[in-house]
Amino acid sequence: MSLLDSIKGAVSKEGVADLASSALSNLGDVKVVSTDEGKGKQLLANVTDALKKLNLGDKVALVTDSGKAQELGISEFPALVVAGKVISAGKILKSEEIQKLLSKLPGKKG
Numbered sequence: 001m002s003l004l005d006s007i008k009g010a011v012s013k014e015g016v017a018d019l020a021s022s023a024l025s026n027l028g029d030v031k032v033v034s035t036d037e038g039k040g041k042q043l044l045a046n047v048t049d050a051l052k053k054l055n056l057g058d059k060v061a062l063v064t065d066s067g068k069a070q071e072l073g074i075s076e077f078p079a080l081v082v083a084g085k086v087i088s089a090g091k092i093l094k095s096e097e098i099q100k101l102l103s104k105l106p107g108k109k110g
Contacts, residue, residue, distance in 0.1 A: 028083025033063045033074050040064060043078040043092050050098035 032047055034040025040062055048058045063069065063081075072081060076090030080098065087101050 029061065029081075030059065031061045031063050031081040032078055033069050033072060033081055034078035035064060035066050035069065036077055037064060039078045039092055043080065046093060046095045047080060047098055049095040050102060053095065054099055054102060056102070 030047065030051065032040055032044045034043065044060055044062050047060050051058055051060065069075075069077070069079070072079075072084075072086060074081075074086060074089055078092060079089040080087050080093065080101075082102070082105060087105070088098075093101070
């Protein structure tokens with residue numbers, strides 16, 4: 001039995017949920033910012049799917065306030081913001097693309 005198998009066996013389902021919750025808190029707030037509700041909801045669905053596939057829950061905020069978008073320096077919509085940093089703007093990313101971006105962020109291993 002490998003070390004990895006031992007660790008997997010020692011972690012309960014509750015422990016996995018705790019690890020996922022911890023990873024999400026390390027990731028920071030996840031927001032979809034869009035002044036176009038249709039595009040915003042489409043990206044929101046893809047982000048939610050990506051988070052679920054990475055076992056990071058499904059907590060994503062949809063921000064439609066143009067003032068907040070301006071504060072974040074966003075001029076192209078929809079935008080994906082993680083921990084206050086714009087990681088994508090002007091494109092409806094697919095779930096797979098979002099997973100790749102999230103797995104490369106500091107605080108997230110993948």
